[in-house]
Amino acid sequence: MIVAILGAGPAGMSCANACLSFGLTPVVIERSDQAGGAQRANFHPNLWLLGxxxxxxxxxxxxxxxxxSGLSGVTLLAATQVEAVEAAAQGFRLMLSTPQGAxxxxxNAIVLATGASPRxxxxxxxxxxxSARVIVGPLSEAIRDDIHAARALILGGGDNALDHALYLAERGNRICVCTRAAFSARESxxxxxxxxxxxxxxxxxxxxxxxxxxxxxEVVWxxxxxxxxWLLAMFGYRPNTDLVARMAAEIRPRLEDSGYVVTDAWQRTTVAGIYAAGDVIDNVQPAVATAIAQGLAAAKAIERDGKAGRVSSKRRAVPSLL
Ligand SMILES: Cc1cc2nc3c(=O)[nH]c(=O)nc-3n(C[C@H](O)[C@H](O)[C@H](O)COP(=O)(O)OP(=O)(O)OC[C@H]3O[C@@H](n4cnc5c(N)ncnc54)[C@H](O)[C@@H]3O)c2cc1C
Known part of the structure; x- marks a missing residue:
């Protein structure tokens, strides 16, 4: 069975790795030019991963x-956009835009592992x-390297806003954090x-x-x-589900009002053969560990659903590397 995994963050990479264990053939489609996901720019220690x-x-x-990237049997299509998805006789047809052309x-199956982006x-x-001095979202190289002995205004009142305030203040900057409601960051x-x-x-x-x-x-109050x-905005995240609108109506998975993909405990969406894992779901605690676990679970669910006939297990040609 060929599994198209959309997104090469921790969820997508873990799903691809697990597909190999379960006899599935993963094809990973990543819109940026490399695998790694949201943590690629995180210069802080990861406190949530044991080990x-x-x-x-x-x-x-x-x-x-x-x-x-060392796994043999995984196809990665990087710098690739999914333009459209249609139902096909035994699964799904993906129309892609790659650096080499359409x-x-x-x-047979699709896993949505496209993560989330700053609001x-x-x-x-x-x-x-x-202005290059306006930054939206956390963890950029500019935040790490370029802000020194400066005054910065941070808009937002959650953990990211306050975390960045401390990070920058400890590096000799003066910070004002402004939130339109009450602060929601943790008390520490x-x-x-x-x-x-x-x-x-x-x-x-x-x-x-x-x-x-x-x-x-310049700000006026x-x-x-x-x-x-510098002006930094930390307004939280929104799921990367814009590609769902490019899927044919009859195979469009249901989204929450907030835009996150609805799944069951097996990572199944509301459409047979389409699964979701990682930050694209409204997880209690979005984290690398959560994403890795859900990527693994999605692969297992596809294997089970294929055996049970809930997803077509018809053999297909493995797409060759471009
Ligand atoms: C500021 C910040 C701090 C964090 N700190 C921690 C921490 O300390 N510890 C921890 O465990 N977790 C932390 N997290 C959370 C962690 O980064 C995420 O939970 C994890 O990266 C989710 O993995 P994912 O694979 O679901 O999504 P992502 O890592 O976001 O990967 C999604 C991938 O999909 C790609 N993509 C998006 N749209 C498309 C599309 N249409 N087609 C193809 N590809 C697409 C993206 O380019 C990306 O490579 C932090 C997150 C942030 C933002």
Whole structure:
């Protein structure tokens, strides 16, 4: 059975690895130019994975990707977009756009492992287009390397916003964190930020105006006007489910109102033969360990469903590497 795995983050890579154990043939389709997923840029230690306490997210991601790329029997189509998905006689037909041109592949099953992306707004995108000093989402190289002895405004009130406030304040920056409602970050982070002399926390605060230029951003709150060298927005995440809209209506898995894919405990979506794993699902605790476990479970479910006749196990030609 050919399994198209969309996304080469921890969930997709784990699913591909497990497919090999269960006699399935994985074809992994990744829109960026390399495997690794969201942790590729995480310079913090991964505190949630037992067994490697000092390893950063980026190191972990490289370790997983090295194992994945050494697996024989896995096809990776990188820098590839899924343009459309249709029902086919014994499964699904994927229309792909690859660096070498358009390509069509037929598969027995699909695993959605496309993860999540930082939330943004049209206003923020307009500011970001105007200034490289406007950053949307956490963990960029600019945050790690470029912000020194600066004033930064962080919009957002969750763990990421406060985590980044502490990270930057400890590196000699002055930080204002502004959230339009109450802060929702965990108490230990709140306490550390309150105690830090270079961090100002502003709850229930909604800027009246925000502008940006090459040197940073300017914000207006009532009669108050302030300039910052950097503007960072940490508004949480949204699932990468935009490709579901490019699937034929009769094979479109159900999404929650929030956009996350609905699955059962076997990683099955509401469409037979389509599964989902990792951050594309509204998990209690999105994490590398969760994604790896769900990728493994999805492969097992496909094997079981194939044997039970719930998914076609008709042999198909294995797509060759481009
Ligand atoms: C700031 C931050 C800190 C975190 N800290 C930790 C931590 O300390 N410990 C921990 O365990 N977890 C942490 N996480 C969570 C962890 O990164 C995720 O839970 C994990 O990466 C989820 O894996 P995934 O494979 O589901 O998704 P991702 O890692 O997001 O991978 C999804 C992949 O799919 C690709 N993709 C997206 N759309 C498409 C498409 N249409 N077609 C093809 N490919 C597509 C993406 O390019 C990406 O490679 C953190 C996350 C963030 C954002």
């Amino acid at each position: 490697a306490p000092d390893e950063s997210g980026a190191e972990l991601s490289r370790r997983l990707a090295a194992h994945f 390509r069509v592949i037929d598969v 943004t707004t049209p206003e923020l995108e307009a500011l970001r287009a105007r 982070l709140m306490a550390a930020c309150r105690a830090h002399p270079e961090i100002e926390l502003r709850g229930q605060c909604r800027p009246d105006a925000l502008t940006a230029d090459a040197l940073g951003a 009532g009669a108050e006007r302030a300039r910052y060298d």
